[in-house]
Amino acid sequence: MRTGFFKTCVGAEDGSDQVTGFQMAGELLGFDGIGTERHACDAVALEDSQVCVIPFDTLETLSQEFQPLQRQFHKIMSREIVREHGVMLLLGSMRAEQRLAAFLLNLTKRLHSRGFSSTELVLRMTREEMGSYLGLKLETVSRTFGKLQEEGILEVKQRQVRVLDEAALQRLVNSGC
Amino acid sequence: MRTGFFKTCVGAEDGSDQVTGFQMAGELLGFDGIGTERHACDAVALEDSQVCVIPFDTLETLSQEFQPLQRQFHKIMSREIVREHGVMLLLGSMRAEQRLAAFLLNLTKRLHSRGFSSTELVLRMTREEMGSYLGLKLETVSRTFGKLQEEGILEVKQRQVRVLDEAALQRLVNSGC
DNA sequence: CGATGGCTTGAGATGTTTCAACCCACGTGG
DNA sequence: CCACGTGGGTTGAAACATCTCAAGCCATCG
Numbered sequence: 001m002r003t004g005f006f007k008t009c010v011g012a013e014d015g016s017d018q019v020t021g022f023q024m025a026g027e028l029l030g031f032d033g034i035g036t037e038r039h040a041c042d043a044v045a046l047e048d049s050q051v052c053v054i055p056f057d058t059l060e061t062l063s064q065e066f067q068p069l070q071r072q073f074h075k076i077m078s079r080e081i082v083r084e085h086g087v088m089l090l091l092g093s094m095r096a097e098q099r100l101a102a103f104l105l106n107l108t109k110r111l112h113s114r115g116f117s118s119t120e121l122v123l124r125m126t127r128e129e130m131g132s133y134l135g136l137k138l139e140t141v142s143r144t145f146g147k148l149q150e151e152g153i154l155e156v157k158q159r160q161v162r163v164l165d166e167a168a169l170q171r172l173v174n175s176g177c
Numbered sequence: 178m179r180t181g182f183f184k185t186c187v188g189a190e191d192g193s194d195q196v197t198g199f200q201m202a203g204e205l206l207g208f209d210g211i212g213t214e215r216h217a218c219d220a221v222a223l224e225d226s227q228v229c230v231i232p233f234d235t236l237e238t239l240s241q242e243f244q245p246l247q248r249q250f251h252k253i254m255s256r257e258i259v260r261e262h263g264v265m266l267l268l269g270s271m272r273a274e275q276r277l278a279a280f281l282l283n284l285t286k287r288l289h290s291r292g293f294s295s296t297e298l299v300l301r302m303t304r305e306e307m308g309s310y311l312g313l314k315l316e317t318v319s320r321t322f323g324k325l326q327e328e329g330i331l332e333v334k335q336r337q338v339r340v341l342d343e344a345a346l347q348r349l350v351n352s353g354c
Numbered sequence: 355c356g357a358t359g360g361c362t363t364g365a366g367a368t369g370t371t372t373c374a375a376c377c378c379a380c381g382t383g384g
Numbered sequence: 385c386c387a388c389g390t391g392g393g394t395t396g397a398a399a400c401a402t403c404t405c406a407a408g409c410c411a412t413c414g
Binding site: 010012013014018020031033034035036040060063064067070071074075076077078079080081082084085086087088091092093132133134135174175 | 187189190191193195197208209210211212213217218237240241244247248251252253254255256257258259261262263264265266268269270309310311312351352
Binding site: 303305316319320322323335336 | 359360361363
């Protein structure tokens with residue numbers, strides 16, 4: 001991805017589907033298609049975006065000739081696996097407030113490393129998409145935003161979010177259960 | 178892995194940890210260490226097991242010379258990513274009965290492809306480990322086993338499990354929500 | 355035989371979902 | 385330019401699933 005914002009979704013056989021991640025500028029997507037020659041999930045742009053297509057065969061051939069490229073490619077795939085471990089941890093053992101806190105911290109961290117403010121952000125996705133990613137219903141996401149706002153940790157105006165107390169978010173995430 | 182049975186766990190900063198997968202003979206583990214030169218999770222043998230260590234540098238060098246190996250390696254990593262998508266789907270949108278059904282079907286499928294019975298299996302992990310993997314407490318796992326037994330779908334005696342109605346399990350998994 | 359770790363079961367507490375109503379911002383067409 | 389429709393968001397109350405805590409059971413092992 002060159003610019004923009006995407007979500008990726010896996011679809012279950014029964015029609016329901018779930019958001020597996022959100023991607024922003026500089027990140028790669030499509031690793032799910034290598035194993036079977038057919039992608040297991042859809043990528044959907046949540047705003048106007050630019051991407052750069054890299055044919056996998058080309059990448060494989062090039063990485064065969066150029067070791068640093070191969071190494072880098074492997075690292076990126078490995079990090080994707082580790083990222084998913086983090087999501088599993090979130091889905092398997094956190095409650096709503098913690099999930100949202102972890103999600104927001106992750107977003108701000110990534111935005112910050114791209115030169116954006118780490119306290120002010122505009123969400124590109126709906127409450128429902130967040131909920132799908134976090135394993136929550138959209139109403140729960142909405143209520144949790146409200147709660148964090150009441151606690152003075154966030155300031156939420158629709159999709160405009162300001163982080164007032166990052167340390168508190170971090171504490172929430174770390175508070176075992 | 179040559180023989181045996183493993184679990185892999187990620188540990189959160191706060192001490193709690195979660196099982197991210199169970200591995201059996203013929204499967205590979207350790208992809209989480211490539212990105213950072215340090216493994217993000219522990220692998221623990223749940224019974225006497227034999228493994229074959231493959232130094233990653235060697236693998237990378239060999240796969241540079243031998244394309245089919247490279248391709249295979251990429252496929253395996255990609256499938257690991259897709260597998261984790263499946264777990265995320267399970268953790269994010271299924272309820273206890275469905276999670277256990279999906280888990281058992283996955284186990285029997287893998288055992289069957291190794292020449293074991295697809296209806297009779299011996300669990301290598303505790304209720305707690307299953308619960309950790311499935312995002313449930315051990316009591317819930319136990320109760321769910323009981324429920325599936327009452328419904329005539331399973332026959333459970335401690336860790337001995339017999340699948341009486343595989344189709345019903347499949348139906349459970351597919352029943353949206 | 356007693357101790358231990360794992361498993362089961364019950365009852366009540368808790369957190370999330372469900373269903374429903376309503377609000378708000380935005381864009382469109384009369 | 386305003387009314388209206390729409391999609392997204394908020395909020396409440398009751399239903400529901402899972403968790404928690406507690407007790408007791410079972411198999412295994414020294």
